[in-house]
Amino acid sequence: MRKIIATSLVLAVALAAGTGMAAEFPAAPQSKIDAKAPKQQQYPKIVLYSVAWCPHCKEAKEYFTSRDIPFINKDVELDDKAMEELTKKYKSQGVPVIVIGDKKVLKGFNPDMFEKAVKDFQKK
Structure with missing residues:
Protein backbone atom coordinates (compact mmCIF):
# COMPACT_ATOMS: atom_id res chain seq x y z
CA MET A 1 0.00 0.00 0.00
CA PRO A 29 11.40 30.86 -33.90
CA GLN A 30 8.98 33.73 -33.30
CA SER A 31 9.40 35.09 -36.85
CA LYS A 32 8.12 31.82 -38.36
CA ILE A 33 5.04 31.85 -36.13
CA ASP A 34 4.27 35.49 -36.96
CA ALA A 35 4.72 34.90 -40.69
CA LYS A 36 2.05 32.20 -40.73
CA ALA A 37 -0.46 34.05 -38.56
CA PRO A 38 -3.30 35.61 -40.56
CA LYS A 39 -3.61 39.36 -40.43
CA GLN A 40 -6.34 40.42 -38.09
CA GLN A 41 -8.78 43.10 -39.12
CA GLN A 42 -8.45 46.18 -36.97
CA TYR A 43 -11.69 47.03 -35.21
CA PRO A 44 -12.51 50.28 -33.46
CA LYS A 45 -13.56 50.23 -29.83
CA ILE A 46 -16.83 48.29 -29.56
CA VAL A 47 -19.10 48.46 -26.52
CA LEU A 48 -22.08 46.14 -26.17
CA TYR A 49 -24.85 47.07 -23.75
CA SER A 50 -26.64 43.84 -22.88
CA VAL A 51 -28.43 41.65 -20.35
CA ALA A 52 -27.69 37.99 -19.67
CA TRP A 53 -31.09 36.61 -20.67
CA CYS A 54 -31.46 38.45 -24.02
CA PRO A 55 -31.16 36.13 -27.06
CA HIS A 56 -30.08 38.98 -29.36
CA CYS A 57 -27.39 40.03 -26.89
CA LYS A 58 -26.18 36.43 -26.75
CA GLU A 59 -26.09 36.30 -30.56
CA ALA A 60 -23.98 39.48 -30.67
CA LYS A 61 -21.55 38.16 -28.02
CA GLU A 62 -21.19 34.84 -29.83
CA TYR A 63 -20.65 36.63 -33.16
CA PHE A 64 -17.92 38.86 -31.73
CA THR A 65 -16.23 36.03 -29.84
CA SER A 66 -16.28 33.57 -32.75
CA ARG A 67 -14.62 36.16 -35.00
CA ASP A 68 -12.11 37.43 -32.43
CA ILE A 69 -13.69 40.88 -32.46
CA PRO A 70 -12.65 42.65 -29.26
CA PHE A 71 -15.55 44.21 -27.38
CA ILE A 72 -16.51 45.51 -23.98
CA ASN A 73 -19.69 43.99 -22.56
CA LYS A 74 -21.71 46.16 -20.18
CA ASP A 75 -24.52 44.25 -18.50
CA VAL A 76 -27.08 46.94 -17.68
CA GLU A 77 -28.78 44.80 -15.03
CA LEU A 78 -25.55 44.47 -13.06
CA ASP A 79 -23.98 47.87 -13.75
CA ASP A 80 -25.99 50.95 -12.75
CA LYS A 81 -23.59 53.27 -14.57
CA ALA A 82 -24.04 51.26 -17.78
CA MET A 83 -27.83 51.49 -17.41
CA GLU A 84 -27.56 55.25 -16.99
CA GLU A 85 -25.38 55.52 -20.11
CA LEU A 86 -27.83 53.36 -22.07
CA THR A 87 -30.91 55.34 -21.08
CA LYS A 88 -29.54 58.88 -20.95
CA LYS A 89 -26.65 59.03 -23.39
CA TYR A 90 -27.97 56.59 -25.99
CA LYS A 91 -31.70 57.19 -25.36
CA SER A 92 -32.54 53.49 -25.32
CA GLN A 93 -34.64 51.31 -23.05
CA GLY A 94 -33.83 48.12 -24.99
CA VAL A 95 -30.81 45.96 -25.61
CA PRO A 96 -28.60 45.12 -27.35
CA VAL A 97 -27.09 48.48 -28.13
CA ILE A 98 -23.70 48.44 -29.83
CA VAL A 99 -21.49 51.52 -29.81
CA ILE A 100 -18.74 51.56 -32.42
CA GLY A 101 -15.87 53.93 -31.75
CA ASP A 102 -17.92 56.21 -29.47
CA LYS A 103 -19.78 57.58 -32.52
CA LYS A 104 -21.85 54.97 -34.33
CA VAL A 105 -24.74 53.51 -32.33
CA LEU A 106 -26.62 50.39 -33.42
CA LYS A 107 -29.83 49.45 -31.66
CA GLY A 108 -30.38 45.73 -32.06
CA PHE A 109 -28.00 43.26 -33.65
CA ASN A 110 -27.69 42.15 -37.24
CA PRO A 111 -24.32 40.81 -38.47
CA ASP A 112 -24.56 42.50 -41.89
CA MET A 113 -25.59 45.82 -40.37
CA PHE A 114 -22.73 45.56 -37.84
CA GLU A 115 -20.08 44.84 -40.50
CA LYS A 116 -21.38 47.68 -42.69
CA ALA A 117 -21.27 50.09 -39.73
CA VAL A 118 -17.67 49.07 -38.95
CA LYS A 119 -16.62 49.58 -42.58
CA ASP A 120 -18.36 52.96 -42.71
CA PHE A 121 -16.63 53.96 -39.46
CA GLN A 122 -13.21 52.90 -40.78
CA LYS A 123 -13.67 54.98 -43.97
CA LYS A 124 -14.02 58.19 -41.97
Whole structure:
Protein backbone atom coordinates (compact mmCIF):
# COMPACT_ATOMS: atom_id res chain seq x y z
CA MET A 1 0.00 0.00 0.00
CA ARG A 2 2.87 2.36 0.87
CA LYS A 3 4.44 1.63 -2.50
CA ILE A 4 1.26 2.66 -4.34
CA ILE A 5 0.93 5.88 -2.34
CA ALA A 6 4.60 6.71 -2.83
CA THR A 7 4.35 6.05 -6.58
CA SER A 8 1.22 8.19 -6.80
CA LEU A 9 2.94 11.04 -4.98
CA VAL A 10 5.99 10.86 -7.25
CA LEU A 11 3.76 10.94 -10.33
CA ALA A 12 1.74 13.85 -8.97
CA VAL A 13 4.87 15.85 -8.17
CA ALA A 14 6.36 15.06 -11.58
CA LEU A 15 3.20 16.17 -13.37
CA ALA A 16 2.97 19.33 -11.29
CA ALA A 17 6.60 20.20 -12.02
CA GLY A 18 6.13 19.69 -15.74
CA THR A 19 8.79 16.94 -15.90
CA GLY A 20 10.93 18.98 -18.31
CA MET A 21 9.48 17.31 -21.42
CA ALA A 22 9.04 20.65 -23.17
CA ALA A 23 12.80 21.18 -23.11
CA GLU A 24 13.25 18.30 -25.57
CA PHE A 25 11.21 20.09 -28.24
CA PRO A 26 12.59 23.54 -29.02
CA ALA A 27 10.04 26.22 -29.75
CA ALA A 28 9.72 27.51 -33.30
CA PRO A 29 11.40 30.86 -33.90
CA GLN A 30 8.98 33.73 -33.30
CA SER A 31 9.40 35.09 -36.85
CA LYS A 32 8.12 31.82 -38.36
CA ILE A 33 5.04 31.85 -36.13
CA ASP A 34 4.27 35.49 -36.96
CA ALA A 35 4.72 34.90 -40.69
CA LYS A 36 2.05 32.20 -40.73
CA ALA A 37 -0.46 34.05 -38.56
CA PRO A 38 -3.30 35.61 -40.56
CA LYS A 39 -3.61 39.36 -40.43
CA GLN A 40 -6.34 40.42 -38.09
CA GLN A 41 -8.78 43.10 -39.12
CA GLN A 42 -8.45 46.18 -36.97
CA TYR A 43 -11.69 47.03 -35.21
CA PRO A 44 -12.51 50.28 -33.46
CA LYS A 45 -13.56 50.23 -29.83
CA ILE A 46 -16.83 48.29 -29.56
CA VAL A 47 -19.10 48.46 -26.52
CA LEU A 48 -22.08 46.14 -26.17
CA TYR A 49 -24.85 47.07 -23.75
CA SER A 50 -26.64 43.84 -22.88
CA VAL A 51 -28.43 41.65 -20.35
CA ALA A 52 -27.69 37.99 -19.67
CA TRP A 53 -31.09 36.61 -20.67
CA CYS A 54 -31.46 38.45 -24.02
CA PRO A 55 -31.16 36.13 -27.06
CA HIS A 56 -30.08 38.98 -29.36
CA CYS A 57 -27.39 40.03 -26.89
CA LYS A 58 -26.18 36.43 -26.75
CA GLU A 59 -26.09 36.30 -30.56
CA ALA A 60 -23.98 39.48 -30.67
CA LYS A 61 -21.55 38.16 -28.02
CA GLU A 62 -21.19 34.84 -29.83
CA TYR A 63 -20.65 36.63 -33.16
CA PHE A 64 -17.92 38.86 -31.73
CA THR A 65 -16.23 36.03 -29.84
CA SER A 66 -16.28 33.57 -32.75
CA ARG A 67 -14.62 36.16 -35.00
CA ASP A 68 -12.11 37.43 -32.43
CA ILE A 69 -13.69 40.88 -32.46
CA PRO A 70 -12.65 42.65 -29.26
CA PHE A 71 -15.55 44.21 -27.38
CA ILE A 72 -16.51 45.51 -23.98
CA ASN A 73 -19.69 43.99 -22.56
CA LYS A 74 -21.71 46.16 -20.18
CA ASP A 75 -24.52 44.25 -18.50
CA VAL A 76 -27.08 46.94 -17.68
CA GLU A 77 -28.78 44.80 -15.03
CA LEU A 78 -25.55 44.47 -13.06
CA ASP A 79 -23.98 47.87 -13.75
CA ASP A 80 -25.99 50.95 -12.75
CA LYS A 81 -23.59 53.27 -14.57
CA ALA A 82 -24.04 51.26 -17.78
CA MET A 83 -27.83 51.49 -17.41
CA GLU A 84 -27.56 55.25 -16.99
CA GLU A 85 -25.38 55.52 -20.11
CA LEU A 86 -27.83 53.36 -22.07
CA THR A 87 -30.91 55.34 -21.08
CA LYS A 88 -29.54 58.88 -20.95
CA LYS A 89 -26.65 59.03 -23.39
CA TYR A 90 -27.97 56.59 -25.99
CA LYS A 91 -31.70 57.19 -25.36
CA SER A 92 -32.54 53.49 -25.32
CA GLN A 93 -34.64 51.31 -23.05
CA GLY A 94 -33.83 48.12 -24.99
CA VAL A 95 -30.81 45.96 -25.61
CA PRO A 96 -28.60 45.12 -27.35
CA VAL A 97 -27.09 48.48 -28.13
CA ILE A 98 -23.70 48.44 -29.83
CA VAL A 99 -21.49 51.52 -29.81
CA ILE A 100 -18.74 51.56 -32.42
CA GLY A 101 -15.87 53.93 -31.75
CA ASP A 102 -17.92 56.21 -29.47
CA LYS A 103 -19.78 57.58 -32.52
CA LYS A 104 -21.85 54.97 -34.33
CA VAL A 105 -24.74 53.51 -32.33
CA LEU A 106 -26.62 50.39 -33.42
CA LYS A 107 -29.83 49.45 -31.66
CA GLY A 108 -30.38 45.73 -32.06
CA PHE A 109 -28.00 43.26 -33.65
CA ASN A 110 -27.69 42.15 -37.24
CA PRO A 111 -24.32 40.81 -38.47
CA ASP A 112 -24.56 42.50 -41.89
CA MET A 113 -25.59 45.82 -40.37
CA PHE A 114 -22.73 45.56 -37.84
CA GLU A 115 -20.08 44.84 -40.50
CA LYS A 116 -21.38 47.68 -42.69
CA ALA A 117 -21.27 50.09 -39.73
CA VAL A 118 -17.67 49.07 -38.95
CA LYS A 119 -16.62 49.58 -42.58
CA ASP A 120 -18.36 52.96 -42.71
CA PHE A 121 -16.63 53.96 -39.46
CA GLN A 122 -13.21 52.90 -40.78
CA LYS A 123 -13.67 54.98 -43.97
CA LYS A 124 -14.02 58.19 -41.97
